[in-house]
Amino acid sequence: MNRDEMLNAIRTRMPEKRYVHTLGVMDTAIRLASVYDEVEKDAEIAAILHDVVKYADRDWMKQTIIDQQMDPNLLLFHHELWHAPVGAYVAQYEFGVTNQNVLNAIRYHTTGRAHMGTLEKIIFCADMIEPNRQFPGVDELRQHDEQGLDALTKLCVKRSIQYLVQKNQPVYPDSIHCYNDLVTRKENE
Amino acid sequence: MNRDEMLNAIRTRMPEKRYVHTLGVMDTAIRLASVYDEVEKDAEIAAILHDVVKYADRDWMKQTIIDQQMDPNLLLFHHELWHAPVGAYVAQYEFGVTNQNVLNAIRYHTTGRAHMGTLEKIIFCADMIEPNRQFPGVDELRQHDEQGLDALTKLCVKRSIQYLVQKNQPVYPDSIHCYNDLVTRKENE
Numbered sequence: 001m002n003r004d005e006m007l008n009a010i011r012t013r014m015p016e017k018r019y020v021h022t023l024g025v026m027d028t029a030i031r032l033a034s035v036y037d038e039v040e041k042d043a044e045i046a047a048i049l050h051d052v053v054k055y056a057d058r059d060w061m062k063q064t065i066i067d068q069q070m071d072p073n074l075l076l077f078h079h080e081l082w083h084a085p086v087g088a089y090v091a092q093y094e095f096g097v098t099n100q101n102v103l104n105a106i107r108y109h110t111t112g113r114a115h116m117g118t119l120e121k122i123i124f125c126a127d128m129i130e131p132n133r134q135f136p137g138v139d140e141l142r143q144h145d146e147q148g149l150d151a152l153t154k155l156c157v158k159r160s161i162q163y164l165v166q167k168n169q170p171v172y173p174d175s176i177h178c179y180n181d182l183v184t185r186k187e188n189e
Numbered sequence: 190m191n192r193d194e195m196l197n198a199i200r201t202r203m204p205e206k207r208y209v210h211t212l213g214v215m216d217t218a219i220r221l222a223s224v225y226d227e228v229e230k231d232a233e234i235a236a237i238l239h240d241v242v243k244y245a246d247r248d249w250m251k252q253t254i255i256d257q258q259m260d261p262n263l264l265l266f267h268h269e270l271w272h273a274p275v276g277a278y279v280a281q282y283e284f285g286v287t288n289q290n291v292l293n294a295i296r297y298h299t300t301g302r303a304h305m306g307t308l309e310k311i312i313f314c315a316d317m318i319e320p321n322r323q324f325p326g327v328d329e330l331r332q333h334d335e336q337g338l339d340a341l342t343k344l345c346v347k348r349s350i351q352y353l354v355q356k357n358q359p360v361y362p363d364s365i366h367c368y369n370d371l372v373t374r375k376e377n378e
Binding site: 076 | 343355359365366369
């Protein structure tokens with residue numbers, strides 16, 4: 001499946017605004033891949049598919065998490081988190097993606113996790129800073145995107161945690177593991 | 190050991206400023222205990238002993254964590270966290286405290302945890318809002334201290350997480366479990 005075929009396949013599954021966001025993530029991820037020595041084609045595929053089930057039926061996602069024996073704690077958290085691991089499942093079994101880096105980049109694009117690989121960080125950050133995103137502080141994040149991928153990822157996960165805590169929303173533990181991993185590394189440098 | 194004997198026993202182990210803080214925690218904890226139907230004597234003992242090893246030798250604390258098979262992850266985090274679980278150990282084996290509520294209130298007074306008991310919440314909050322504490326926002330916390338112990342605890346743990354993230358300091362997972370527990374309860378109310 002080439003780029004256009006894959007884009008056509010996901011376009012019918014989401015509102016136009018989300019499709020435009022996906023194109024923004026794709027362009028940003030490819031640019032970051034070129035800066036940080038990642039395979040651009042992998043960044044492209046992960047970006048196109050990262051929100052593939054964002055608007056899928058919630059009950060089906062719940063059942064998929066159970067049937068595929070994903071982390072059962074996901075079900076205790078907001079359903080907004082489910083589309084990332086379920087998206088990785090669909091990428092693998094419907095789109096035939098076998099590259100584990102691509103699958104993990106989709107799987108952890110919402111929460112992050114400790115010890116993320118380069119492609120995971122790229123999709124996690126691209127999702128937050130792509131040009132269509134608008135929220136207070138997004139320009140500060142964008143300005144950091146060539147100061148090192150760890151620095152950018154750290155800022156993005158900090159922003160995510162601070163936003164959730166401010167809104168009294170639960171924080172999935174993987175986000176704290178991601179944050180702790182990055183601030184501890186910095187301390188050790 | 191009565192109150193004065195216990196205060197004399199801890200006074201020699203800390204700078205005067207920390208002793209004054211301990212007295213503040215004691216007064217605040219006793220007041221909160223009277224408001225929230227907790228045993229005031231338990232609040233008094235937990236407060237007096239909560240920082241008993243705050244200035245103990247760091248290598249000895251580290252060895253105690255290993256020898257007593259406490260959570261080994263503690264050693265991956267800032268030593269500032271160690272005095273709470275090690276303090277519970279000293280309260281038990283040196284001061285003869287056997288009440289598990291008191292020991293847990295000392296053990297979790299720095300991080301919090303999910304499903305804290307009343308006394309745990311009281312010591313956790315009293316440690317943050319006692320009259321000698323001065324930091325931006327402390328008055329807002331103090332104003333919440335009769336709006337329900339869960340509401341106060343939630344604000345205190347939020348403040349703790351936000352402070353750490355702002356300072357690029359690691360967040361011990363128990364604090365996120367504590368936070369998630371309290372914001373999820375609120376959603377379910």
